[in-house]
Amino acid sequence: MAGKCKWCSGDMEVFLPYARLSLCRSHFRNYVVRRVKRTIERYGMINSGERVLVALSGGKDSLVLLHILSTLRDSDDPKFSLKCEVEAVTLDLGIKGYSERCIAVARAHCEKLGVPHHTIKAAELAGFTMDDVASRRGRPTCSVCGVVKRYVLNKVGVEMGFDRLATGHNLDDEAAVLLSNYLSANVELLSRQSPVLPAREGMISRIKPLFEVSERETAMYAQFQGLAPVDGKCPYAIAPSTLKFKMVLNMLEEEVPTMKISMVRGFLEKVKPLLKKGETGPLRRCVACGYPSSSEVCSFCRLKKIYGPM
């Protein structure tokens, strides 16, 4: 790639069309870290001194998130520093040959970055593994897995006294879900779409610090920082339903480079305030486990009944 970095005499390694910026490797890193810090500040995601739990799957995005949050935590430079505690959790979902590798990758990166790491056996809480689910006909494994991950991460975050649960959703994820919700006119899901969800009784505050960083940027960041995500896919992975929306958005972004960020910010600033009403409806308590639920028995407890021990 020919050309020079806009901010130093180094060779350009990245061109960001939406900002018309040519950057060397080290200025690209600083640019991404500062953007995440600004996102955190703009949306009030982390207050000084708070304890943040990173949901660390071992995939690219969660490793990038961990790296950026630990960089902010460790920096003495006011432009980059954020006073908070960072720990990470990886769920053992009971996927033979895959869960072990995810845990090993997560643990190795946490050790390197000086981040305390917790491994939670989700299968012990649920009473079944994802291998059990896959071996039986019924709901798609990923949909069961999604319920288990959401429930267990929340429970762990609440019971360990963290202030925030941080996930690695990026700009492409947010824009694709937004487009899907718009097209299906799903007002309820639109009203709940947010980069920061406040804590409620029995529910930890959830934050998405990477939601203004694109998938391409997280991939370059991971590569430049030498982060090594888990090799290979989960054996139960299927093409996500948002894939086609991501493809459409990528095509549109070739014409309008600022499209994804404008779409997501425009929604949060102009559309979401009009939808605010549905966001904080009363939550009931699951009669089986006591955690918040929209129905009498929560989805997790219903799954336990279907897939758990007789």
Ligand code: SF4
């Ligand atoms: Fe779970 Fe599906 Fe992800 Fe595998 S691909 S970890 S089953 S959500």
Ligand code: ZN
């Ligand atoms: Zn530079």
Ligand code: ZN
């Ligand atoms: Zn329950």
